[in-house]
Amino acid sequence: MQNEANVSAAQHEKENDTRISQTHEHEKRPPGSEKEESKGKKTPERLIMREDIRIQSRRLEKNSQFRLVYSEGKREAGTKVVIYFLKHESDSVVPGFVASKKRTGKACQRNRAKRHMREIFTRLKDRFTDTNLWIVFVASFRPKECTFHEILADVESSLGRAGLISTNG
Numbered sequence: 001m002q003n004e005a006n007v008s009a010a011q012h013e014k015e016n017d018t019r020i021s022q023t024h025e026h027e028k029r030p031p032g033s034e035k036e037e038s039k040g041k042k043t044p045e046r047l048i049m050r051e052d053i054r055i056q057s058r059r060l061e062k063n064s065q066f067r068l069v070y071s072e073g074k075r076e077a078g079t080k081v082v083i084y085f086l087k088h089e090s091d092s093v094v095p096g097f098v099a100s101k102k103r104t105g106k107a108c109q110r111n112r113a114k115r116h117m118r119e120i121f122t123r124l125k126d127r128f129t130d131t132n133l134w135i136v137f138v139a140s141f142r143p144k145e146c147t148f149h150e151i152l153a154d155v156e157s158s159l160g161r162a163g164l165i166s167t168n169g
Contacts, residue, residue, distance in 0.1 A: 060096030060134060069096070069136050078158035080141040080151050081117065085164060088134045095121050099139040113139040116148055120155050127165040135164070 060066060073086030088094075097117045099110040117137040141151065159165040 058092065058094055060094055060136065065134065066096055066098070066136060069134050073134070073136075074162070076158045076162040078154040080139075080146060080154040081158065082138040082140055083155070083158050083162065084136040084138070085162065086134045087130065087132055090132055090134065092131055093125065093128050093133045093135060096134070096136040097121075097139075098136060103140050103142075105142055105144075109143050110139075112143040113141065116143060116151055117155070119148075120152050123152070124156065124159065124165055129164060129166055133164070 060069070069084045069086045073084045076083045076085070095118075097114045099113040099117075101110065104110045104113050117139060121137070137155070156165070160167050
């Protein structure tokens with residue numbers, strides 16, 4: 001209570017606290033303090049490179065593309081993989097890969113089945129007779145119960161029956 005006698009009742013002048021930013025403070029900065037912005041394209045080079053890679057490894061991705069192949073395309077069934085294909089105005093063979101939970105199993109098994117089918121497609125890609133083609137591979141196998149070579153033989157025979165690949169490999 002002794003210190004109360006020394007305190008004045010008059011209001012002190014408002015002091016600017018340097019720690020708290022003030023309104024429009026950024027306008028007071030000296031010119032040239034901001035970073036110089038680069039001119040021209042602002043896309044990093046790594047994204048441009050990925051676009052090129054993306055074009056090379058083109059796949060069916062949209063639901064509408066799969067539905068079109070299912071509804072208007074032809075079907076060839078094997079014991080392990082069902083193949084749907086449709087002649088389409090594309091410059092290459094465009095694949096799509098499907099593995100359902102009902103037939104294949106949980107996520108790990110579905111991913112393994114799609115990896116197998118992607119590898120089979122890359123092995124057989126050069127043997128396709130028609131280049132304007134959308135093709136969907138539907139897994140109807142469990143990867144734990146069959147080998148890669150059994151799946152490869154089944155896909156190869158199905159594509160041969162459909163007349164999509166040359167028989168001499």
